[in-house]
Amino acid sequence: MDARPVAIVGYDDAELLDIACVTTTLGMANGIGDLRTPYRVTVVSPGRLPVTCGPGLVLQSGQALERLTGPVDTLIVSGGLGHARAATNPLVIAHVQRLARVSRRVASVCTGASVLAAAGLLDNRRATTHWRFADALAAQYPHIEVDPDPIYIRDGNISTAAGVTSALDLALAFVQEDHGVELARLVARNLVTYLQRPGNQAQMSMFTAxxxxxxxxxxxxxxxxxxxxxxxxxxxxxARVAGVSPRHLTRQFLTHVGQTPGRFVRHARTAAAAHLVVTTSLPLPSVAARCGFGSAETLRLAFLRRYGIPPSRYRDVHGGTERTTPRA
Structure with missing residues (x-):
């Protein structure tokens, strides 16, 4: 194969960033990587109809979804406000199923996971989607283990990315898988972004929640x-700070925050520690102390639970970030 065919499925009311994060990343890899097997990216849509992407934005489709044949290196279904209609469109579902069978790798971005779910491609798999739509996806498809936290999840040859710009992280991960970490780093630098956030990093942190x-x-x-x-x-x-009973405080947190005070504390401490790990040169025991962890080992276990990697690896993944040593 002298190129890697990549098909991005669009539809009416798709999200432009879901598509552009992938096309720009792979196009950048082609342009600066001198690849022996470059990416050949095509946006496909039902009937080759233009893909509406919001007020005043219309994306020209490169090929009709139903006319695309394999083999396909990577099939990616975009998300967007029109995902529910796409997931109930028999033509879209039938051809996504057909193309998945001849694709080396299948993926969705954001709410595109609902299309993969409707096609039965996520059955008995772990998957993610935009945090706002995770509960609905889990309720509609109980055979899918929906995890709303990670930026992206790989289960076998199927990947699902979370909200919108997580498509950038997934595309960089694909570049690294296909052509190595050095090219992925170079593409990320040209895109003025991190190499990529770890897939298990939470899509909602203390800075974006x-x-x-x-x-x-x-x-x-x-x-x-x-x-x-x-x-x-x-x-x-x-409870003393709030001036209410512990039971009442728990009820209020569950109602207004969606989690118990204890879980909120654990997540806040881990998110703060992750920020210090990336942006400072503090030793891990000092990070642990500043964020309320009893020891570096407790910090390590918290990172493994939350991000799937230890804090030392988390710091390595974000290599190249300028770090400071804050005052005591």
């Missing part, structure tokens, strides 16, 4: 937790 809710008790408690990660943030202490 929604602000504390308007509920006064919960907001006051969240502010206290974030300001005192290395202090006493036990349930009893938080």
């Amino acid at each position: 929604a602000p504390p809710p308007d509920h006064d008790v919960v907001r006051r408690t969240v502010d206290h937790i974030n300001a005192n990660l290395d202090g006493d943030v036990s349930m009893a202490a938080l």
Whole structure:
């Protein structure tokens, strides 16, 4: 094969970033990598109809979905507001199923996972999607293990990426898999982004999650937790800060935050530690102490649970980031 055919499935109301993150990354790899097997990327759509991508944006399709034949190196289904219609379109589903059988690698971005799910390609697999749509996907397809946290998940030859710009991380991972880490690093530098975030990194972190809710008790408690990660943030202490019983505080957190205070504390500590690991040269025991972990080993276990890799590896993956040594 003198090229790697990559087909990106678009449809009415697809998300342009889902498509462009892939096309730009692979096109950049072609341009700077002098590849013996370059990527040949085609956007396909039902009937070769133009792909609407939001107000004033229309993307020309390169080929009709139903006329595309294999073999295909990588089949990628984009997400977008039109994903639910695409997932109930018999033509789309039938041809995604057909092409998946002749593709080395199959993937979805964002809500494109609903199309793969409707095609039966995610049955009995672990998958992710945009965090806003994860519960709906899990409810509709109980045979899929939906995990809303990771940026992308690989299960066999099928990958699912989370929301929107996670397509960039997945595309960089494909470049690294196909052509090595050095080209992936070079492409990332040209794109002015990280090499790529680890697939198991949470798509919602303390820096991108929604602000504390308007509920006064919960907001006051969240502010206290974030300001005192290395202090006493036990349930009893938080209940005293909030001026309510531990049981009432738990109920309010479940209602307004979607998790218990204890779990919120664990996630906040781990996210803060991840930020320090990447942006500073602090030794891991110091990171652990600043973020309320009893030891470097406790920090390591927290990283393994949350990100799937230890903090030392997490720091290596983000190599090249300028680090500082904060004051004590």
